[in-house]
């Protein structure tokens with residue numbers, strides 16, 4: 555028996571924001587907590603969303619203290635505001651961080667702490683009562699993480715000082731509104747890095763073993779969209795067609811990766827927690843080397859077919875390897891390869907490979923990897 559999940563309602567394109575505001579009102583909400591961060595206040599997007607929600611007849615309370623790597627404090631402060639104003643719905647506006655924080659505020663406002671008890675790796679989802687969670691709505695302003703269709707949030711808990719995943723099926727936003735103009739202000743470097751993250755979500759999901767033809771189909775089309783539109787979105791941030799295509803592709807990536815991710819994400823995660831690298835950039839720097847490792851391995855006919863299928867999505871596939879195609883794609887987006895350019899110390903590579911091996915994502919890699927393999931890839935990517 556298999557279980558496939560595709561329940562989030564997605565509003566896509568110009569007008570998605572006012573339509574979502576209207577739906578929140580029609581769903582019966584009266585007071586919403588708008589969860590966002592300082593950057594979105596500064597660029598005026600929070601204000602724009604706030605007035606859209608107000609025009610729909612909602613009372614809006616703003617909580618904008620979410621950090622780039624959200625903490626338990628961020629969640630508790632938000633939950634306090636939520637309860638103080640007697641809110642009845644949450645709107646996450648931003649990249650993965652505010653959307654994840656909105657999800658976990660939904661738990662903190664309705665459950666007794668500490669939050670570490672809900673750690674998914676410890677079976678914490680069993681302690682979450684889904685029936686009392688308030689509805690969550692997501693307005694992504696980046697096109698990468700796909701948190702808007704995800705069923706988990708990640709925060710740094712006080713006890714562990716580690717990134718802790720909190721999961722529950724009902725943390726999935728009720729509506730994800732993909733309004734292209736909300737991503738218009740993303741600078742080219744972040745557009746490229748988040749776009750590569752979305753690409754790697756699709757790629758790793760498609761290469762992951764296991765039967766999930768729906769995820770496979772979504773992943774392939776997601777990659778095709780990214781190959782076509784990411785260079786345009788990087789070159790001209792005001793190209794709303796390219797921006798929109800990247801938004802839907804990022805949502806597709808996160809929908810597809812319920813099938814699993816792979817070694818690239820295991821390698822990328824410690825680079826963020828230990829060396830503060832942007833998650834998408836970390837993925838980009840490891841992508842060509844990881845794919846080269848997979849292609850050099852002893853693959854069976856089906857694995858080769860899958861690699862070839864991805865290869866053919868590239869416009870100039872010709873006789874080149876998928877690793878080379880990925881390398882060219884990344885560098886054409888003005889991402890300079892080399893971990894040493896990012897202030898990663900060579901002496902850290904051993905510790906990083908230990909942490910990467912402990913990360914669960916590589917368990918669904920196309921081929922099994924050892925800690926030594928991961929160290930070898932960090933060394934090549936250095």
Ligand SMILES: [Zn+2]
Pocket residue numbers: 699751755819833
């Ligand atoms: Zn990712």
